[in-house]
Amino acid sequence: MTILTRKLGKCPPRRDPRTSRLSPSLAAWLPAVPDSVAWSRHVTYAMWGNDRYGDCAFAAMAALIGTWTKNAQSEVLLTTTMCLTNYAACTGFDPATGANDDGTVLLDALDRWRRAGYARPGQTRDYLTAFGTIDLHDHDGLRRSVAYLGGVYAGIQVPAYLMRADGDWRRDDGGDQTILGGHCIAIVGYEPGWWHVFTWGGVRRMAVDLWDAIADEAYGLISRQNWLAVDGRTPRGEDVAALLQEMQAA
Numbered sequence: 001m002t003i004l005t006r007k008l009g010k011c012p013p014r015r016d017p018r019t020s021r022l023s024p025s026l027a028a029w030l031p032a033v034p035d036s037v038a039w040s041r042h043v044t045y046a047m048w049g050n051d052r053y054g055d056c057a058f059a060a061m062a063a064l065i066g067t068w069t070k071n072a073q074s075e076v077l078l079t080t081t082m083c084l085t086n087y088a089a090c091t092g093f094d095p096a097t098g099a100n101d102d103g104t105v106l107l108d109a110l111d112r113w114r115r116a117g118y119a120r121p122g123q124t125r126d127y128l129t130a131f132g133t134i135d136l137h138d139h140d141g142l143r144r145s146v147a148y149l150g151g152v153y154a155g156i157q158v159p160a161y162l163m164r165a166d167g168d169w170r171r172d173d174g175g176d177q178t179i180l181g182g183h184c185i186a187i188v189g190y191e192p193g194w195w196h197v198f199t200w201g202g203v204r205r206m207a208v209d210l211w212d213a214i215a216d217e218a219y220g221l222i223s224r225q226n227w228l229a230v231d232g233r234t235p236r237g238e239d240v241a242a243l244l245q246e247m248q249a250a
Helices: 022-029 056-072 080-091 106-115 139-149 208-214 240-249
Strands: 130-133 152-159 179-191 194-199 202-207 215-222
Touching (some): 022 130, 022 139, 022 215, 022 240, 056 080, 080 106, 106 130, 106 152, 106 215, 130 240, 139 152, 139 179, 179 202, 194 208, 202 208, 208 215, 215 240
Antiparallel strands (some): 179 194, 194 202
16 A cells, blocks of 8 residues: 555535526526547646645645646646745645645635636636536535536545545545544546546545435636637537536526
8 A cells, every 4th residue: 555645625515595597597498418528638746745735625626727728728837936926825725834724615715716827837827618416415416517528626534544545536435434534536537336536636436326425515616818729619519618607598
């Protein structure tokens, strides 16, 4: 077993009734659900500081930006310094001293991404166009978000047995069930019975029944900046303007 240092850093979910519910809009816009999707192929992933600090919310963000741009444009790879800078901008974390390493409320991270943007390579900032919640047990809604929007930004409560697990993440009812804290992951693909999740530097499979047991928040994200090609469409050929109109009307 390879023992890696892994940090947690997701604060308890904060609910806001004004947040769009994305599942109904996705179902109306894109009723078909592909059997499997694998957006993570050939994408460059990194730990992005999550072995030292609780910046998992921004490591997952970097993973999504890389996944989107690798498939739609040309891969954009954030540095660890950028991820820690983004963590600091959102939470007050001090990258120089490690002070205030208290984790992130995912809704706060998403709100700021949409309003103020975050650091990314080049002269521009990275802005999120829109986001909405996805019901945790709406597996088709989660799959639609992965298939058509390029991923899901999600939170889990981590039992002790997962902290040192290599390979696939499976539900282990005989393992240590002590919840050690919250963790942010990105779902970047799926196949029957499994999600493909970015966590702690790479992508692994996570059993859907484990997800059902430990997930506590999930968001579908729309990024015009990163997920649309030069023709204004996603890698699968969809026009997200229709989805945005559906979300606004819901």
